[in-house]
Amino acid sequence: MSAPRITEARRERDQVAIRRALISVSDKTGLEQLAKALGEAGVEIVSTGSTAQKIKDTGVDVVEAAEVTGFPEILDGRVKTLHPKVHGGLLADLRLASHEQQLEELEIRPFDLVVVNLYPFAETVASGAEAEDVVEQIDIGGPAMVRASAKNHANVAIVVSPERYAEIIDAAKNGGTSFQQRRELAAAAFAHTAEYDANVSSWFAEQLAEAGDDDAEPAAEAPAEVEFPEALEIAAEREATLRYGENSHQQAALYRVEDGRGIAQAVQLHGKEMSYNNYVDADAALRAAYDFGEPAVAIIKHANPCGIAVAPEGLEEAEAIAEAHRRAHACDPLSAFGGVVAANREVSLEMAQTLSEIFTEVVVAPGFADEAAALLARKKNIRLLAVPADYARADIELRQISGGFLAQTVDRFPAEGRISDAWELAVGEPVDDATMRDLEFAWKACRAVKSNAILLANEGASVGVGMGQVNRVDSCHLAVDRAGDRAAGSVAASDAFFPFADGLEVLTAADVRAVVQPGGSIRDDEVRAAAEKAGIAMYFTGERHFFH
Template sequence: MSDLVPLRRALISVSDKTGLADLGQALAARGVELLSTGGTAQALREAGCDVTDVAEVTGLPEMMGGRVKTLHPAIHGGLLALREDPAHLQAMESHGIAPIDLLVVNLYPFEATVAAGADDADAIEQIDIGGPAMIRAAAKNYAHVAAVVDVEDYAALLAELDAQDGATSLAFRRALALTAFGRTAAYDAAVSGWMAETLGVFAPRRRVVGGRLAQELRYGENPHQRAAFYAETHPAPGVASASQLQGKALSYNNINDTDAAFALASEFPPGDGAACVIVKHANPCGAARGASALEAYQRARDCDPVSAFGGIVALNVPLDARTAEAILELFTEVVIAPGVDDEAQTLFAQKPNVRLLIAPGMADPAAPSLAVRQVAGGWLVQDADTRLVAPGDLKTVTARAPSEAEMRDMLFAWAVAKHVKSNAIVYAKGGATVGIGAGQMSRVDSARIAAEKARAMAEGLGLAEPPTVGAAVASDAFFPFADGIEALAAAGATAVIQPGGSMRDAEVIAAAEAHGLAMVFTGERHFRH
C-alpha cells in the first residue's frame, strides 16, 4: 500500500497570519477544500479563496468568545480517523464526518503576551485550547494527516505537494508530527512555568523546559559529541538574542563562553562607564573598567594576554573603530557588544572569520531566572545567582576599615569572582583584574595561581612590582584556614572581601590584622561549578 495521502481537505486556523494568503491561494489552486475559523477565514476570503466555516461543519456557532469552536467530533473525527479501519470508516459515514488531510495551526501568542508584561486575565485568554488539541490529534494520526505548526514549513509543504503530485508522504508527515508535538510541549511548558512564577511556586511537582532550535552545531565540546543550540521564545539580551554580523558559525564552546563573558559584562552598567571582559574556557581571564571601550579592553587584555589569545571579548558599550582595531591585533574567537559603528564593522570585515555579535542591549544581572543542569537521570534546578552586594551590606571585621579606593576594588573583584569557577580568587586594582585564580580544589592554590598570573603581567608590561601589591582581593567563599590570607599578604594585597562563616574566622581575621589587611564579610558566597 502506498504511503502517499492525496491532499483534498485542509483545516487552517492560525494566530500568526504571515504567509497565510499565499498558502491559501496555493492550496486552492490545487483544488484543496479549505475549512477555517474566525479571522483566518476572513483573511483567506480577502485573498480570494473559497472557505467553508468550521461552524458549517459542526452545526454549531463559535461561542463563549471563541473559546469553543473546533472541539467537536466533526473536526476531531476527521483528524483522528484511521482510514484503513472499517469501524472508523463506518463511524465517519454514520455521522457525516469527512476526513481532514492537512491541519495548519499556530497557537495563540501566549509567550509573547507574557513577555510583554500582560496581567493574569490577558495571559489566561492567550492559553490556546482548541489549537493544541487539534495539533495533537493530527500529529498522533500522522499516518494519514499532515500537521503544520510553523510558518517556515509552508514552503516545504508546497514543495512536497509538487514532488508527490498533490499528496504527502509518510516520511514528511512523521517529520511534521515531531515538530508538532515539540511545539505543544514547549507551549505547555511556557504556560506551566508562568503559572509557577505567578503563584510563587519554585518547585512544582513537574517542571518542563522548552526551547526552539536556534542552530545545529558541528559538534559539542569535543568532535565526537553531537550538539545543538536551543533558544527561549523571547530570550533576554545575550548570545541567544544577538545578531551575528559576520564570522564562522558559532560552536558549542563559543556559545558557552560568549554567554559567560556577556553575563559578567552585564554586571557593569553602561551608565557607569565602559567595561570589558575577556573569557577563556568559561572563566574570565581579564575584566576592567575604563574611560573608553579601548582603555577597558586594553586593561582587561593586560591582565593575562596569553590566556586572552583565542578568547571571547564582551563589551558593555558599543564597539568603536579604535577598540575594534586593538581587538583585531590579537586572535579572538568572538566579540559581543550592544552595538557597533560603521567604521568598526568595516575593520572587522577584513577578518571575516572573527565572529561579531550584536546584542539588543545589556542583560539585567538582577533579573530572576532559572539555572538548569542535567545530571544522570534528572535535572538540577536553581535560581540563577543574581544577588548583588552594596557597601551597606558589608561588615568590616578588622580594626582597619577599607579606604574608598579599596572598597571600589573589592566590589569590582567581588562582581568578577561571582563569574569565576570555584575555588575563585580575584585580585583587582584600579577597576581592573590583575590576577585570577580559578577552578582549583584548594583555595590557597587559587590564590597562588592568581599571584603568579600577576607576576607574569608585571613582567610583560615592564612593571617595577607585581600589580597585586596594593590590590584588593575577592574570594567567592570563606577561607577555611589562615593560610589563604598568608598567601594574599605575601602577594602584597591590602584588602579582602569574602563571605565569612568559617569555624576558624577568628584565626583568619587575626592573620589579616597581623598583615594590616582590611577585611569585610559579605555574609553570602558565590560558588560557581
C-alpha cells in the first residue's frame, strides 16, 4: 500500500540547527568526543543502554529513551526505541505546519540529529558464534531509526559512521547541518542498512544450504548442488573513485565487499594510483598464480597471460619465486612489457632484481621482502600491492548483463590429489612422470587464458599461448607461432575439445609431444586418429575450462 500523498505546501528548510540528538551505537569509537562537543553546544542528548551509560561516564547529561517513551526497555532489550515518541520525532517533516501541529498536540519533540550504528552481526558470524547468538545480533530498532531518519533527511541528519563525527561537531558549533550534507549522510545511511541486510540474508542462505547438505545423500562424484538464493542482495562500500574506466571517457569507482579477500582488499604500498584496467588485470593475474600450490608467477596483459610458470623443485623459496618469474617472463617478453605481475609467494629481493629491469605496471603478491620493496620503490610509477595473506575467491561469482546478473559457482581445481588421476588416456602409451607434470601444469595454466585457449608448456613454464580466437585452429597457430622453436617437445592443453582434427594437426606438426583436452566432440574418433598417426599421447579430462 502506497503512502498518502501530501498536498500541503512545504516550507524552505536548508540549515537545521542541532538542538536535540538521539544516539545509540554499538561501535563506541569517538563517542566520548562527540558527546562532549554536543553537550558544550547545548544539545539535548537522548540515548539507550550502554551508549547512555558511556555518555554519562564522560560527565555529559543524557536523557534515557525510557524517559521519553514513558515505557521501559523490555524483552532483554529487544524493544527500546520502537515507539511513537521516538519515531514521531524522527519522521515529522517540519516543513509542514500540519506535522508541527501534530507533534505539539501529542507532546512529541523532534530530533535534529541521529547517531546510530548497528549490532555487530558480521563480526559475530566471523567469530564462529552459535546460530542463536548470531540471531540475537540481528538489529531491529537500529535499522528502523536509521531508515526513518534517512527518509526524513530534509529535517534530520543521520550519522552511521564515527568517520563523520568531526563534521557534525563542526556543524553543531556553526549553526547546523545543510540540506546537501544531510542528503549525503542519508545516502551513506541507506548503504549501511543495505549492507547489513545483505549480510543477514547471506547468512540465512548459508544456513539453509548447510541444513540441506546435512539431509542429502553424498554425491558419488559430482560436486554438491549449490542453493542459489531467491533474491540476490549485493552490498559493497565505495573505496575509491578511479581516474577513469576502461577508456578515458568512462567514469569508474572501486567497491569493496566487507568479507572479501581479493584484489579489492589489497593494500597499495607504492606507486601511481590504480586504474580500472590495472584492477582487472591484477585480478586475472592473481587467479592464474593462485591456481598453483607451488611457487608461481603469472604475467598478464589485457586479462590474458603473457606467461605463467612454477618454480622447479629444490630451490629456496626466495630463489624459487624469482625463478618462476624469470621463466614466466621468458614465454613472451615482448607482450610482458607494461604487464601486470602476480606471485603467490612473497616477492623476494632476487625476484625484485629481475623485475626492476623490466617495465611493469603492477606487482601484486601476498607480501614483499623489505629489500625487495625498497628496490622496486625506486621506480616512481610501479604499483606495489599486498593482497591479503588468506587470498581467496568467493564461492559464487557474478557477472553483470543488461537488466540483471548471472551467477555461477567459481571454477576450481581439486584441492587434494593429482588432477591427472581423473583423466582418461585416449591415445598412445602412458607418459612418464615429468611429462605428466607438464600436462598438469598446462591444464591449470590454460584455465587462465581467454577462450578459445591453447597453451604450450615445457618444464613447468608456458612457452606459447593462443588466446581469445573465434576458432580453435587460429588459437593453435597463434600458440605455435609464439612458441617458435620451443614448440618442439612441449606439451599442449586445450580448454575445450577439438571440434575437428585440424587444430590438433597444427600442434602435432610443430612436434608437440603430448596433449590434454576435455574430449567429448562428436568427432573424437577423428581427433584420436590424428593423434595416433602423429604418435603422441593424448589425455581426456572430461571437463572443460572456458574463460570468457
